[in-house]
Every structure is written in C-alpha cells, then in structure tokens.
Amino acid sequence: MSDAIKLCDVTSVDDGDIAMHEIDGREIAVARIGDEWFAIDDTCTHAKVSLSDGIVEEDDCTIECPKHGALFSLRTGEALTFPAIRAVATHATEVRDTEVWITLSEDTDS
Template sequence: MGFVRVCSLGEVPADQALAVTAGDLEVAIARDGDEVFAIQDLCSHAEVALSEGEVAECQIECWLHGSRFDLRTGKPTGLPATEPVSTFPIEVRGDDVYVDITETLNGVEPS
C-alpha cells in the first residue's frame, strides 16, 4: 500500500486534529505549530476518537477522560491511559498529506 493521500494540509486546523481514513484504519492527522503527525484515531483507554481532542505541546488529549499521548511516539503522557497508540510515517508533499499505515513508527500494532 505505501503512502496514500489522506487530505490537504489546509484541511488540518492549526493546533487541532482531523479524522481521516487510510485504507481500513482511522487516523488522526494532528497539527502542532508547523509540524504534522499521524496517530491512530483511537484512545487506548476508552476507545474513542482522539481527533476530537485538543492538540498542544506535541500531545493530543482525549476529550472523554483527559488521557494525553505524545504525537511523535504514541506513548501516554497523562492518565488514565497506560498503553501507547500507533503512530505512522507521514509526508507533506506540497499541500497534500500522505500517510503510510503499513508500518508504525513506534512498533505498536493498530487495534
């Protein structure tokens, strides 16, 4: 499968996330300042969409219980979550955002 286009950069709000589908996987494309990240759109604690949460300081916060995850590593940075979520390679080509879900950056298999 490799890299697939999931959205345009303009669709991703500054300091927020956008829910997209890559293959058969839901992914949150998060923008923190000038950086863009791809993280599985599923909180490992409550199994709700992370894309509905807030993005700040290279973290995304789950809207339901406040769990936070590092956008680079997928590791939880705030309870109640204790398990990481998958992060994926991402490329911005011009105004297009591409994600590769065939491999994870952090070795955590998508659920």
Template structure:
C-alpha cells in the same frame, strides 16, 4: 506498507485535530506549522475518538476527551493515567501541498 494521500495541507487547520480514514485505519491528524502528525484515532484505553480531544501545544500531545490521558504526537506515549499503552504513530510526508501517510 502503503503511502496513502489523505488531503492537502489546507484540509488540516493548524492545531485542530481532524479524523481521517485512510485505508481502513482511523487516524487523528494534527498540523503544527508545516509539519503534519498522524496517530491512531482510537484511544487505546477506552472507546474514544482522539480527534475529538484537544491539541496541547505545550506538550505536543492530543488529550483524550473522555478520561484525559494526553498522547505525545511523536512517541504515542500517554502522559498520565488511565491510559497506559501508547497509540500507534504513523509517518507523514508532505509533498508540495499534498499530505501522505504510511499505513
């Protein structure tokens, strides 16, 4: 596992999913306050980029833009069909202003 710098806090607007490539892995990054979440950007169900979906603040989840399953940012679990598998969740460290992800 390596820790990869993916940018500074200001690169990630509050509640706006952003796609980032880190060490060859496509991530969907969401900042909520001073906490930054990272999940795999590829929907495990079909071919969709989760960062093109909406952040659901009430559910702390990203909703797939194609078929509507919402993936919890902490557990990676989908809340409803059609997805049945969880997305990978990555550990994020905020060090001062820089955002680091464990890949």
C-alpha cells in the same frame, strides 16, 4: 512497511487542530502544529473514544483524550498520563507540495 498514501490537502486541517481520516479501513487522527503533521491511531487505548475529538496541546505536542483527559504524545504515541497506559500507533507523514501523505505502520492493536 506499506506504501505512502495521499492523506489530505494541507489546507484541510488548521494549525493546532486535529481531524479524523479513514485510511485503508483504519481511523487515523491527523494533527497539524505549524508545518509539522502528526498521524496516530484515532482510538484512545483506554476506551473506545475518538482522540480526534480531543484537544491538541501545541506546546507539548500532545493530544488530550476528550473522555478522561489522558495525554498522548503526537510524536511517539506514548501514553503520558493516566488513565491510559498503552501507546497509540503512530504513522509517518510527509508533505509533498500541497498534499500530506501517510505511510501506515503495522496494525499492532496493542
């Protein structure tokens, strides 16, 4: 597993919002729900669309793809609804004082 990398400041993403960050050449969608932070690969597994352009569903802890509406779990990356069937990779996050840090998972591209 790789080392933790500083991702952003806690003020950089509003509660209930999502933003794309590029870390080590990977595009990562970073979502915030309250004090919880989630990081998933930014590209939808159905087509090459940026999930950070989608809508965070705070109650279900999901992101809705902006293209065809597939839902992905922000916690597990699982594709919960069609047309997406493959999960997106998730990455561990940790808040350190006023900063959010990320530990990238392996790039499985699956």
